[in-house]
Structure formats: C-alpha cells, structure tokens
Amino acid sequence: MNRAKLPPKWMMRFFRWFCRQDLADAVEGDLLELYERKVLSGGRLTANWHFIVYTLSFFQPFAFKRQREQYAQLNGFHMFYNNLKIGLRIIKKYKAYAFINILGLAAGLSAFLLMALFVMDELSYDRFHDKNDRIVRVTYELKTPNATRQGAKIPFPIKQVLADNYPEVEQVARFYYWDGDTPLLSYGEQKYTEPGMYFGENSIFSVFDFEMLMGNPETALSDPRSIVLTESMATKYFGTEDPIGKTMRYKNEDDLVVTAILKDIPENSHIVFDFLLPIELQRQRWMGWGKSTYDLEKDWNWAAAWVYTLLTPGTELSSFEDKLQAIAREHLNTEDQSGFSLEVQPLADIHLKSDKSAEARANGNMTQVLSFAAIAVLILFIACVNFINLTSVQTNQRFKEVGLRKVMGARRKQLVAQFLTEALMTVSVSSLIALGIAFGTLPYFNRFTNKAITFDGQNMLLCLALIAFVLLITIMSSLRPAVLVLRLKAVQGLANRFGAFRSKQRFSKSMVIGQFMVSNLLVIGILIVNSQLSYLQNKDLGFDKENMVLLKLAKNLSKSQYELFENTLATNPDVRNMNRGYVAGTRAYTNTFKVVGSGSDENYSLGIKWLGSGFLDMFGLEIIEGRDFDESVQNDIKSGILINEAAVKALGWKVEESVGKTLSFLPGGASQPQEIRVIGVIADAHFESLYDAVLPSVFRRTESSVGGAVTLSISGNNRAATLANIEEVWNEVIPQWPFEYEFLDNIIEAQYVKEERLASAVQYFTLLAIFIACLGLFGLASFSVQERTKEIGVRKVLGASIMAIFGMVSKRFVWLVVISFLLSTPLGYFLFDQWLQDFAYRIDIGAGFFLIAGLTSIVIAALAVGGQSLRAATVNPVNTLRHE
Amino acid sequence: MKGTSLGEFEELVLLTVGILYNDAYGLGIRDELEKQTGRNVMISSVHKALVRLEDKGFLSSYMGGATDERGGRKKRLYELTISGKKVLNRSKELRNSMWNSVPKVVWE
Incomplete structure (x- = not known):
C-alpha cells in the first residue's frame, strides 16, 4: 500500500480515541475508501480536508465509546451479589470484630441521634411563628453603681408610645403575668388554682402564630370579661361540652365568658400559658371598675409586661434600638431614678441567649446545648474512629486475598467495590440498629431531659442527612488502607503478609489517642460536674431549709384570717412556728434605693424580702449588729428595716456604722418616695441560687402575707398527719381557696435541676463513650496479638516469661492511653474551669480529678488489652509455631 | 429502544440495504442512496441510521473479509432482519392504502 495515500495520522488517532470499538473498523474502512477516491479525483489536499470533515461528522453520541455501560449490563448485579456474599463470609469468619464494629457504631450513632434531637429541639424554640424574624422583644437595662440589672419586662404604657411614634413598628403585643398569687378559676363545681393564667391582648394573635381552634382572633380579648383557654384546659373544665360562650368565675369575683380556644402552646415556645385573659380585666379590677384612679396603662414605674413588636421588613435592629432610647430618656429616667436604657432582642434568641430577671419561663442555656452538641460530636467521633480502625486493620489482614484476586484478573475498581460493599454492609446494619435503639430509648431520654421530643419527618430527615454525611466520610477513610493494599503488586500481596503494614499503624495509633483523649475529657467532666453539684447541695445556706412548708395562697390573707389560722394551729405540737413573708425560693423582688443624707443622688439596686414577726428565729438567721424588729414599736413595723451584710457592702458602709442610716425608695404604685431606717444587720444567707452571689437585700416587716406565702416550720415527726391537720384547719378558716403547699428544700433543689440533668446526661454518655473506645482498643489489640502470634511463640520458646510477654503486648496500648491523658489534662482544666466560672460559689479543680480520670482510663484500657495479651502469652508455642 | 417507527431517511437506508443485498456496507449504501435520490448524503448520517436501525432490530450485521483497499x-455488512422486512412492508401497505383512499378527482 502506498504511504502517500494515508490521511492525517492525528485525525485517525482522534477517531480511534472517541469511536466505539465495534464501529471503528468498519467506519474507518469507509473513511479510508472515501479518502482514496478523493485523492484520485481531487488531489491530496482536498482529500485531507474532506477526511477531516467526514471524521469530525462522526463525533456524535451514537459513535462514542460505551464500554462501561455494556460492562455494567453484563455482570454488575452478579458482581454486587458476589461482593455481598464475600462480605457475609468475612463477617462470619471474624465474628467478634464484626460484632464489635457493628455494636460500637450502632451505640455511637444512636447516642448521637438522641443528642442531635435534643439540640435541634433547643434550637427550634419560637421558630414556629412565621414572622419570627421580624418579632423582637423590648427589654430594659438598669445601671446602678453596685449592679447592672437586665429585666425582661417593661411598663405597660410603652405600647402606645411604640405604636404612635415609630413607623417601623407594625404591631405591638403584650403579655403580662401576676405572680403575686395563684388565682382560682371555677366553672360550676370545678375549682382549681391555675398557675398558667396570663394576661394578653388581641394583637397577640396577629403577631404570633398560636393556633386558634375556635373563636375570632380579632375580637377574642376585646371584652374585658372574656377568657381564652387552651384545648387541654377546655377539656379539663368542660369535657366534651362546647366551651364557647360558657361563663367561668375568676378569683370568686369576676365572671368571664369563654371566647376562643387555642391549640395547646407548643413546648418549644419561650412563653407557655394555659389561659389568656384581657389585660383590660386586670386594669379594671385595680381601678375598682371605675372607683379608683390607679391606671396600669399610665404607670411608668412598674416594669410589668413582656412587650413584643412586629417590625416592618428590613428594619435594622441596632438603629431601631438607638431610636428607642428616646423613650427611656423621656419616660423611664426620672430625677429619682436614672440609668435606664431599652434593648431589643430577636424572638428566636430569647430561649437560649436571654437570662434576664423576670423571664416568662426558665430559659434554656446555650452552654448546655453546646456541651450536648460537643458530646454528641465527640461520641460520633469515637464511634467512627473505631470503625475506621477496625476496618483498616481487617483490610490489612487480607493481603493474600487481594493478591489472589489480582492474579485472577480483578481490576482495581472491582476490588474497591468489594471493600466498599463490605463497609456499607456494616454501616447500614449498624444504622438500622441505631435507629431502633434511638426509637426505643426516646421516652427515657425525654424523661430525664424533661422534653417531649418525637420523631417527626423534619428532625428525622435532618438527623439522617447528618449521619449519612458522617458515614460517607467514615467509609471513605476506612477505604484508605484498602487503596494502599491495592497498590501492592499481586506477588507482594501473596508472598508477604506484613510488609507494608507497619508504617500505617501510626494512623491507627493517633486515632486511639484521639479516642482516649475524648473519653478522658468526659471522665474529668463527670467528676467535676458531680462534685460541684454536691458542693452546692451540701453548702450551708445560712438558714434552715429543712421541714419548712410553704403554703401557696390564692389571695393575700387578711390579718384576721391569718390570726385565726395561726391560733388554731398553735395547738398542734408538730407545728413549731408559722410566719408570713417570703424570703427564700425562686421569686425575687428588687427595687432601687437612695441613701438619705449622703448628698449623693446614686441609686442602689437591692432585693426586698418580707418578714413576719419571729422570722429570724424560725429561719435561724443571725443578727450581727443592731436588733430584731420590736413588736411593741410602731415605727419598727412601719419603717424599720434589716439589711444583710451584702447590702452593707453594696452601699459602701461598714457593719458597725450602718444601724440608724436611712434609705428612701419608691414603693410600687406610689407616687411619693418612702423613707426607711436600718435597725439591724443580719448575716448573709443564700436565699437565691448559688449561681449568684448573695443578693444585697433589705428585709421589711409585713402584717399581711405579701408575696402570697405563709411559711410553716414543722417538727418533721408525723409529716403526713401534720400536713393533714394543717389542711383541715385551712379548710375551716379559708374554705373558698384550695390548700396547696411546697417544701422549701424541694424548691431550693429544683434550682439545680438543670445542672443535675446535665450531669446525668454527661454521665451516661461518658460511659457509652468509654465503652465504645474500649471496644475499639480491644479490637485493635486482638488484631495486633494475632499478627504477632509467631513472634510471641518464638519468644516463649526462647524463655520469655508470661509477664514479660503480657507487658510487651500491653505496653504499646497503655502508652497511647498515657499520652492521651497528658494531652487531655490541660484541655479539661481549661474547659471545666470555664464552666465553673458561671457559679459564684464553686469548687477548686484539684489534681485529684485528673489523676482519678487518668487512672480510670488506664485501668480500663489495660483490662481491654489485658485479656488479649494474656491469651497470647499463655498459648502453647507449639500451636502457634506449627503454622506454615 | 425508542419504539419501532421509521423515519423517512431510515426507510430509505433500509430499502437501500435491500437493494444492495449481500454487499450492503456503509459507503456502498451511501453511494447507492446518492445515486437513487440525487441528494448529497453524509457518510456519518448513514452510519448513524445503521446503528439505530440495528438497535431497533431491523438490521443485522456481520464482518466481511478484509480487502486491499480501505487500508485493509x-x-x-448489513442485511434485513425479518422485522426489518415486515416494517418495510407495513409502510408500503400504509402508503398504498392511503393512495387508494385519495379520490380520483384529486389527480385530474
């Protein structure tokens, strides 16, 4: 054949590159035939030109290579089936490892799933309101020389100013709650005191998305004598009757008509109520329905309402906040009281980021959510590391298999597919188990986190997506060793089992260090959190909290009612003492005070507590300067006060000088400041939560039961009988109010529930983390022992003792644990020191915590590795050396 | 496979394969098509149609012997399958019956 007759070579190569095999020969033949013809008819140049055009015209999908497709069609399914089969065989062959692998991953995943649900629930607060990105709460901050106070509630009349003067305010909605007493609500024969009774107004239903089942949201609260119920309250009072239009009696005084039924307020709302009454009702009641002049809608001194505004889209929060300061200047700061400023807070931030005084409900806490999230991620990390470690070690055992497959013509892709199938099998089985565990344990988890989380489509999907993502990464990294193995030449694989293996253990080792660092941290966490909590619970509060019964009053008792109650109970020897007033517990009242005669205009923020006579004795409080109230001196009762040491410090006085000084303050609802004189100083007692330092407080004498509480001190003998007797007397004296009580020590303990929950969560999950880490270590150790069987055999033959071999095998792993301990100590110190900073009274982090944690990890690790080492050390060398 | 309908060009290629009986290969088919229709036909279009017709099952192919021409x-070589023949017949019948349905007067 004539060389000159050939077309451009590069074009032919291009054609060969893209054209499918079965077409190429025939088409190329045709093209060449055409080319030959053209050469004859038009010369080489035209022929070349035509050839290029013709060839390019074949550059179309129909001619492209589709080898891959054909291949997949050919035996893809069978290959996959075969991979599954081999995978099952491998699992059967290494039962223990498969078990460890699957169990570890499943445990980790289910823990992660639960904690992720918790975190998502916490983050979901108030997001069910469609306009939540435009709703803000207006709050205040008050700066006084001794403290900065942030309050969630602001005065009622602010609403009108906001609505009138600020174009960016679309709507204003106010909530209000009176915690002075627990009101009684009755319908026919049914009477209950209802703690969930809030006041509101119609705009609530247009700003927020509380779902209304019956009634008209535009007029539900228009009439001052109306009431809105939630669904479950409607069922409680009316059963299956139609509630709309029924009349309920409020505090035995006002008849209210049911105008609307709301769906129960979702748990993930920062404000939860059972009833909504018109604010106008409270206003009218206090005005005596026109008889008095006090108007809460004009009271700028009383920070009483939670105020929410719906802003127009695109409003800049910071500039809106700046503009609000005009209100603070004009209405809040007076000559008597300055230092107020207003703040705005996006609705969605309230639950996790707000901890002001008078929040509508105990809020969550970002630290707790973050620590849950951190623990969840750490556990997932430990579980995934396990999986990666065990899978890679196992892969390394299969040099021979890979070698043989290569000799038989397996392609790299096929081998990867096989490892991938096996990894996927393990992962999907454990995911299923994890889902099962999560479903099964959710009720228990809910109980101890005090939540009502359910699996719904949304959170489930998010969880699964997260897990799928993590598992993908895990599988990818577990394939790393497989890829390394595959790079080996077939002969290498067949001949040499261990050659390339050693260097790669560095990876596994650093993973083990990571795992044990995490579990060390968690152990340190448990120890510190627990001892801090028991410190709080056992700390001397400075007053007696045992056997104190707090009665909840539905209404302030009159003097005569109280005296009758007291005198009747005096006959019961088990009632040691009783008293009016409210000092300890969850409610704290504060006011601002000025020092009279100091020449300075400064305001001090002090707590106010109300005492009955003989209160100090009853609570075991100690007077360190001055005297107690003298019942025969009228002035003591009217204008005498006791202050605590903290108040002395806050006011900048000395204990010895403080008696006889005078303070002035503006009582709620009054227009004239009142002057009060210090008659004594009492030792500090922790009436508030130990999170905070002792609140500087003023103790006033009261004749009525202000704050809605009567405290009884009982002997503690025959508790049940004593309480029954008290109830009997109560029902005689005050038959119209139900008898309800609480024990003071329970109230105080309840303040630390959040911490206790955190502690128990950390505890359970730490155990889990350690368990998983140990599973991993156990797996690694047994692989490593297996691999060194022969070495151990030879050593034994040469006379090594069991202890020496035991030490040799364990040493490597124990070292890893020691290193991880050294790394986790400073980290743990830093983290938990931060946590402790939240408490005003806290333990010192001593070296003991770290030593105990370190020892625990080492002992546990030694146990996990020890069994394997011991087995290796005691095996008869004849059995191990017989191989090959 | 996308149905079993025939495009116009595909029908022509199918008929050409029939005409060339025993020597129907890419370039040969193109030459015959150009001769019969007087149109300019791209060799790639012919191959495209052949691949598609084979996918549809109207044609089958086998490799012929090597020659000195065509760079060796x-x-x-393509031949009609039974369903290929059927589909040609069907389209011919369809045309005939439609021809017959046209009223004579149209042709005058």
Missing part, C-alpha cells in the same frame, strides 16, 4: 479494514 474489514467491511461491516
């Missing part, structure tokens, strides 16, 4: 490349 073999020819891929």
Whole structure:
C-alpha cells in the first residue's frame, strides 16, 4: 500500500480515541475508501480536508465509546451479589470484630441521634411563628453603681408610645403575668388554682402564630370579661361540652365568658400559658371598675409586661434600638431614678441567649446545648474512629486475598467495590440498629431531659442527612488502607503478609489517642460536674431549709384570717412556728434605693424580702449588729428595716456604722418616695441560687402575707398527719381557696435541676463513650496479638516469661492511653474551669480529678488489652509455631 | 429502544440495504442512496441510521473479509432482519392504502 495515500495520522488517532470499538473498523474502512477516491479525483489536499470533515461528522453520541455501560449490563448485579456474599463470609469468619464494629457504631450513632434531637429541639424554640424574624422583644437595662440589672419586662404604657411614634413598628403585643398569687378559676363545681393564667391582648394573635381552634382572633380579648383557654384546659373544665360562650368565675369575683380556644402552646415556645385573659380585666379590677384612679396603662414605674413588636421588613435592629432610647430618656429616667436604657432582642434568641430577671419561663442555656452538641460530636467521633480502625486493620489482614484476586484478573475498581460493599454492609446494619435503639430509648431520654421530643419527618430527615454525611466520610477513610493494599503488586500481596503494614499503624495509633483523649475529657467532666453539684447541695445556706412548708395562697390573707389560722394551729405540737413573708425560693423582688443624707443622688439596686414577726428565729438567721424588729414599736413595723451584710457592702458602709442610716425608695404604685431606717444587720444567707452571689437585700416587716406565702416550720415527726391537720384547719378558716403547699428544700433543689440533668446526661454518655473506645482498643489489640502470634511463640520458646510477654503486648496500648491523658489534662482544666466560672460559689479543680480520670482510663484500657495479651502469652508455642 | 417507527431517511437506508443485498456496507449504501435520490448524503448520517436501525432490530450485521483497499479494514455488512422486512412492508401497505383512499378527482 502506498504511504502517500494515508490521511492525517492525528485525525485517525482522534477517531480511534472517541469511536466505539465495534464501529471503528468498519467506519474507518469507509473513511479510508472515501479518502482514496478523493485523492484520485481531487488531489491530496482536498482529500485531507474532506477526511477531516467526514471524521469530525462522526463525533456524535451514537459513535462514542460505551464500554462501561455494556460492562455494567453484563455482570454488575452478579458482581454486587458476589461482593455481598464475600462480605457475609468475612463477617462470619471474624465474628467478634464484626460484632464489635457493628455494636460500637450502632451505640455511637444512636447516642448521637438522641443528642442531635435534643439540640435541634433547643434550637427550634419560637421558630414556629412565621414572622419570627421580624418579632423582637423590648427589654430594659438598669445601671446602678453596685449592679447592672437586665429585666425582661417593661411598663405597660410603652405600647402606645411604640405604636404612635415609630413607623417601623407594625404591631405591638403584650403579655403580662401576676405572680403575686395563684388565682382560682371555677366553672360550676370545678375549682382549681391555675398557675398558667396570663394576661394578653388581641394583637397577640396577629403577631404570633398560636393556633386558634375556635373563636375570632380579632375580637377574642376585646371584652374585658372574656377568657381564652387552651384545648387541654377546655377539656379539663368542660369535657366534651362546647366551651364557647360558657361563663367561668375568676378569683370568686369576676365572671368571664369563654371566647376562643387555642391549640395547646407548643413546648418549644419561650412563653407557655394555659389561659389568656384581657389585660383590660386586670386594669379594671385595680381601678375598682371605675372607683379608683390607679391606671396600669399610665404607670411608668412598674416594669410589668413582656412587650413584643412586629417590625416592618428590613428594619435594622441596632438603629431601631438607638431610636428607642428616646423613650427611656423621656419616660423611664426620672430625677429619682436614672440609668435606664431599652434593648431589643430577636424572638428566636430569647430561649437560649436571654437570662434576664423576670423571664416568662426558665430559659434554656446555650452552654448546655453546646456541651450536648460537643458530646454528641465527640461520641460520633469515637464511634467512627473505631470503625475506621477496625476496618483498616481487617483490610490489612487480607493481603493474600487481594493478591489472589489480582492474579485472577480483578481490576482495581472491582476490588474497591468489594471493600466498599463490605463497609456499607456494616454501616447500614449498624444504622438500622441505631435507629431502633434511638426509637426505643426516646421516652427515657425525654424523661430525664424533661422534653417531649418525637420523631417527626423534619428532625428525622435532618438527623439522617447528618449521619449519612458522617458515614460517607467514615467509609471513605476506612477505604484508605484498602487503596494502599491495592497498590501492592499481586506477588507482594501473596508472598508477604506484613510488609507494608507497619508504617500505617501510626494512623491507627493517633486515632486511639484521639479516642482516649475524648473519653478522658468526659471522665474529668463527670467528676467535676458531680462534685460541684454536691458542693452546692451540701453548702450551708445560712438558714434552715429543712421541714419548712410553704403554703401557696390564692389571695393575700387578711390579718384576721391569718390570726385565726395561726391560733388554731398553735395547738398542734408538730407545728413549731408559722410566719408570713417570703424570703427564700425562686421569686425575687428588687427595687432601687437612695441613701438619705449622703448628698449623693446614686441609686442602689437591692432585693426586698418580707418578714413576719419571729422570722429570724424560725429561719435561724443571725443578727450581727443592731436588733430584731420590736413588736411593741410602731415605727419598727412601719419603717424599720434589716439589711444583710451584702447590702452593707453594696452601699459602701461598714457593719458597725450602718444601724440608724436611712434609705428612701419608691414603693410600687406610689407616687411619693418612702423613707426607711436600718435597725439591724443580719448575716448573709443564700436565699437565691448559688449561681449568684448573695443578693444585697433589705428585709421589711409585713402584717399581711405579701408575696402570697405563709411559711410553716414543722417538727418533721408525723409529716403526713401534720400536713393533714394543717389542711383541715385551712379548710375551716379559708374554705373558698384550695390548700396547696411546697417544701422549701424541694424548691431550693429544683434550682439545680438543670445542672443535675446535665450531669446525668454527661454521665451516661461518658460511659457509652468509654465503652465504645474500649471496644475499639480491644479490637485493635486482638488484631495486633494475632499478627504477632509467631513472634510471641518464638519468644516463649526462647524463655520469655508470661509477664514479660503480657507487658510487651500491653505496653504499646497503655502508652497511647498515657499520652492521651497528658494531652487531655490541660484541655479539661481549661474547659471545666470555664464552666465553673458561671457559679459564684464553686469548687477548686484539684489534681485529684485528673489523676482519678487518668487512672480510670488506664485501668480500663489495660483490662481491654489485658485479656488479649494474656491469651497470647499463655498459648502453647507449639500451636502457634506449627503454622506454615 | 425508542419504539419501532421509521423515519423517512431510515426507510430509505433500509430499502437501500435491500437493494444492495449481500454487499450492503456503509459507503456502498451511501453511494447507492446518492445515486437513487440525487441528494448529497453524509457518510456519518448513514452510519448513524445503521446503528439505530440495528438497535431497533431491523438490521443485522456481520464482518466481511478484509480487502486491499480501505487500508485493509474489514467491511461491516448489513442485511434485513425479518422485522426489518415486515416494517418495510407495513409502510408500503400504509402508503398504498392511503393512495387508494385519495379520490380520483384529486389527480385530474
């Protein structure tokens, strides 16, 4: 054949590159035939030109290579089936490892799933309101020389100013709650005191998305004598009757008509109520329905309402906040009281980021959510590391298999597919188990986190997506060793089992260090959190909290009612003492005070507590300067006060000088400041939560039961009988109010529930983390022992003792644990020191915590590795050396 | 496979394969098509149609012997399958019956 007759070579190569095999020969033949013809008819140049055009015209999908497709069609399914089969065989062959692998991953995943649900629930607060990105709460901050106070509630009349003067305010909605007493609500024969009774107004239903089942949201609260119920309250009072239009009696005084039924307020709302009454009702009641002049809608001194505004889209929060300061200047700061400023807070931030005084409900806490999230991620990390470690070690055992497959013509892709199938099998089985565990344990988890989380489509999907993502990464990294193995030449694989293996253990080792660092941290966490909590619970509060019964009053008792109650109970020897007033517990009242005669205009923020006579004795409080109230001196009762040491410090006085000084303050609802004189100083007692330092407080004498509480001190003998007797007397004296009580020590303990929950969560999950880490270590150790069987055999033959071999095998792993301990100590110190900073009274982090944690990890690790080492050390060398 | 309908060009290619009986290969088919229709036909279009017709099952192919021409490349020879013949018949019948349905007066 004539060389000159050939077309451009590069074009032919291009054609060969893209054209499918079965077409190429025939088409190329045709093209060449055409080319030959053209050469004859038009010369080489035209022929070349035509050839290029013709060839390019074949550059179309129909001619492209589709080898891959054909291949997949050919035996893809069978290959996959075969991979599954081999995978099952491998699992059967290494039962223990498969078990460890699957169990570890499943445990980790289910823990992660639960904690992720918790975190998502916490983050979901108030997001069910469609306009939540435009709703803000207006709050205040008050700066006084001794403290900065942030309050969630602001005065009622602010609403009108906001609505009138600020174009960016679309709507204003106010909530209000009176915690002075627990009101009684009755319908026919049914009477209950209802703690969930809030006041509101119609705009609530247009700003927020509380779902209304019956009634008209535009007029539900228009009439001052109306009431809105939630669904479950409607069922409680009316059963299956139609509630709309029924009349309920409020505090035995006002008849209210049911105008609307709301769906129960979702748990993930920062404000939860059972009833909504018109604010106008409270206003009218206090005005005596026109008889008095006090108007809460004009009271700028009383920070009483939670105020929410719906802003127009695109409003800049910071500039809106700046503009609000005009209100603070004009209405809040007076000559008597300055230092107020207003703040705005996006609705969605309230639950996790707000901890002001008078929040509508105990809020969550970002630290707790973050620590849950951190623990969840750490556990997932430990579980995934396990999986990666065990899978890679196992892969390394299969040099021979890979070698043989290569000799038989397996392609790299096929081998990867096989490892991938096996990894996927393990992962999907454990995911299923994890889902099962999560479903099964959710009720228990809910109980101890005090939540009502359910699996719904949304959170489930998010969880699964997260897990799928993590598992993908895990599988990818577990394939790393497989890829390394595959790079080996077939002969290498067949001949040499261990050659390339050693260097790669560095990876596994650093993973083990990571795992044990995490579990060390968690152990340190448990120890510190627990001892801090028991410190709080056992700390001397400075007053007696045992056997104190707090009665909840539905209404302030009159003097005569109280005296009758007291005198009747005096006959019961088990009632040691009783008293009016409210000092300890969850409610704290504060006011601002000025020092009279100091020449300075400064305001001090002090707590106010109300005492009955003989209160100090009853609570075991100690007077360190001055005297107690003298019942025969009228002035003591009217204008005498006791202050605590903290108040002395806050006011900048000395204990010895403080008696006889005078303070002035503006009582709620009054227009004239009142002057009060210090008659004594009492030792500090922790009436508030130990999170905070002792609140500087003023103790006033009261004749009525202000704050809605009567405290009884009982002997503690025959508790049940004593309480029954008290109830009997109560029902005689005050038959119209139900008898309800609480024990003071329970109230105080309840303040630390959040911490206790955190502690128990950390505890359970730490155990889990350690368990998983140990599973991993156990797996690694047994692989490593297996691999060194022969070495151990030879050593034994040469006379090594069991202890020496035991030490040799364990040493490597124990070292890893020691290193991880050294790394986790400073980290743990830093983290938990931060946590402790939240408490005003806290333990010192001593070296003991770290030593105990370190020892625990080492002992546990030694146990996990020890069994394997011991087995290796005691095996008869004849059995191990017989191989090959 | 996308149905079993025939495009116009595909029908022509199918008929040409029939005409060339025993020597129907890519370039040969193109030459015959150009001769019969007087149109300019791209060799790639012919191959495209052939691949598609084979996918549809109207054609089958086998490799012929090597020759000295064509750079020693073999020819891929095509022949009508039974369903290929059927589909040609059907389209012919369809045309005939439609022809017959046209009223005589149209042709005058």
